Amino acid sequence: MLTLGTDLGDTAFSRRQFLSIGGLGLSGLTWADLLRQQAQANTRQRPKSVILVFLAGGMSHIDTYDMKPHAPVEFRGDLSPMRTNVPGIDICELLPQQARMMDKFALVRDLQFHNELPNDHDPHEVFTGLPPKARRPSVGAIVSKLRSQPSDILPTYISLVQRDLTRLGDPESPRYAGLAHRPFRPTGAELPNMEIRVAPERMQDRVHLLNRFDDLRRDLDRRGEMAGMDEFNRRALAMLTSPIIRDALDIDKEPVAVRQRYGSDDAIVRPTFNSALTWPASQFLRARRLVEAGVPFVTVSCGSWDHHGVLSNGPGCGIFERLRNELPLYDQSLCALVDDLQQRGLANDVAVVVWGEMGRTPRINRQEGRDHWQDSGFVLLAGGGLRTGQVIGATDRHASRPRGNPHTAQHIFATLYHHLGIDPTLTLTDFTGRPQFLLDDREPIRELL
Numbered sequence: 001m002l003t004l005g006t007d008l009g010d011t012a013f014s015r016r017q018f019l020s021i022g023g024l025g026l027s028g029l030t031w032a033d034l035l036r037q038q039a040q041a042n043t044r045q046r047p048k049s050v051i052l053v054f055l056a057g058g059m060s061h062i063d064t065y066d067m068k069p070h071a072p073v074e075f076r077g078d079l080s081p082m083r084t085n086v087p088g089i090d091i092c093e094l095l096p097q098q099a100r101m102m103d104k105f106a107l108v109r110d111l112q113f114h115n116e117l118p119n120d121h122d123p124h125e126v127f128t129g130l131p132p133k134a135r136r137p138s139v140g141a142i143v144s145k146l147r148s149q150p151s152d153i154l155p156t157y158i159s160l161v162q163r164d165l166t167r168l169g170d171p172e173s174p175r176y177a178g179l180a181h182r183p184f185r186p187t188g189a190e191l192p193n194m195e196i197r198v199a200p201e202r203m204q205d206r207v208h209l210l211n212r213f214d215d216l217r218r219d220l221d222r223r224g225e226m227a228g229m230d231e232f233n234r235r236a237l238a239m240l241t242s243p244i245i246r247d248a249l250d251i252d253k254e255p256v257a258v259r260q261r262y263g264s265d266d267a268i269v270r271p272t273f274n275s276a277l278t279w280p281a282s283q284f285l286r287a288r289r290l291v292e293a294g295v296p297f298v299t300v301s302c303g304s305w306d307h308h309g310v311l312s313n314g315p316g317c318g319i320f321e322r323l324r325n326e327l328p329l330y331d332q333s334l335c336a337l338v339d340d341l342q343q344r345g346l347a348n349d350v351a352v353v354v355w356g357e358m359g360r361t362p363r364i365n366r367q368e369g370r371d372h373w374q375d376s377g378f379v380l381l382a383g384g385g386l387r388t389g390q391v392i393g394a395t396d397r398h399a400s401r402p403r404g405n406p407h408t409a410q411h412i413f414a415t416l417y418h419h420l421g422i423d424p425t426l427t428l429t430d431f432t433g434r435p436q437f438l439l440d441d442r443e444p445i446r447e448l449l
Helices: 015-021 031-040 096-100 124-128 139-147 200-204 206-210 225-241 243-249 256-262 281-293 319-343 409-420
Strands: 049-054 081-083 090-092 105-111 157-159 268-272 275-278 297-301 350-355 377-383 390-392 427-429 435-437
Touching: 049 124, 049 281, 049 409, 081 096, 096 319, 105 409, 124 139, 139 157, 139 297, 139 409, 243 281, 256 281, 256 319, 268 319, 281 297, 281 319, 319 350, 319 377, 350 409, 377 409
Parallel strands: 049 297, 049 350, 105 390, 157 297
Antiparallel strands: 081 090, 105 377, 268 275, 350 377, 427 435
8 A cells, every 4th residue: 555654745756757657566466466466477487586594693604504512611601502304413402493404504604794884783794795984775776777767667666674673774775876766665663554545547637736746857966866766656656556576475374374383573582781672573474475476686684693692682682692592483484484485486486594793702701691792693595496405614612703705795696696687796886986896806606605
């Protein structure tokens, strides 16, 4: 449904833009119709997609995917490893569902991050592949720019991230990819507002709307930002008035048994820095519905993994108490997503990438927590036709640093570009008029391909 501000008086579309919309959003094509058309078009290759799961705060690698059970207790902590269904790969005992289907995952244990400030929760590498000083577009925006077509019914980049990243410079920004390619964000309070609050006849009354349009001359906008805004708003209006996007986001259309597999949104995650948080199980299911409908790039955030300990987080918030609370929720939602994609025949077409913006210090601090650590971390991948059931890379005996040459976020995105059929040697022109490669280091992880 269409809610842009409190009523249509808050819209800001150009005359050209609205005329170009025509009846696109009012065609009546539903999400089910779209899936039926895709199923019938069996001669056409299904488009590839990515779901990026952001573990905000930085999940501890040494307590989950790179455990060191023979290290001194001040390093190894309170949790124990468990065997998985892949011989030689052990992960945390609190991830039993992943352990049973580890053959569906690939684990990179030698990931290294490069934030300028070690104590800053800057997730630019997670979303762009490069630190913030590089000022690159988010990968989702690049995918949108390279994959968008004028006839697209659905957005090419949807962000379900429920955390405010703008204070960190908004790592999901399109920058010089263009404002038309910023993520569509149907999150938070916007979800229940996606309803048509005006009659279709009024939507068709172009004269009524044309009288309200901004007449500011776009030919004076040398950077094309207003034209980009026009295009983004044109798409947003078409999406909001189409039942497809609303249907794709409406998890009530799923059987109860499917929703239950993903977990409950009512599950409480312990408060961090005095702010309450619930587990966003439904966002994993929405992500699956969106890629199933053909959205190429979807981002999700979950949990609060900044586990410094009781001094920072309050009584009962030591890292191991927090992990005992959060890891089972994470395990359930992630495995439901990967299993669901597999059962629906989407595993080869949809790649899932799971990571945070850093690892945690190998040594436990005096507050029963772990602090920020950029020198070592992990990324978990599934689907996408990647070679799963393996571990790539290793760290030293305390999980402090990688052995040999580490992998970086750029290697991960180069691998995902390969899955998407995008050549990372392509360039986009930045705001200064200089061509910029999609990535500076364009080598994918060969073991995954």
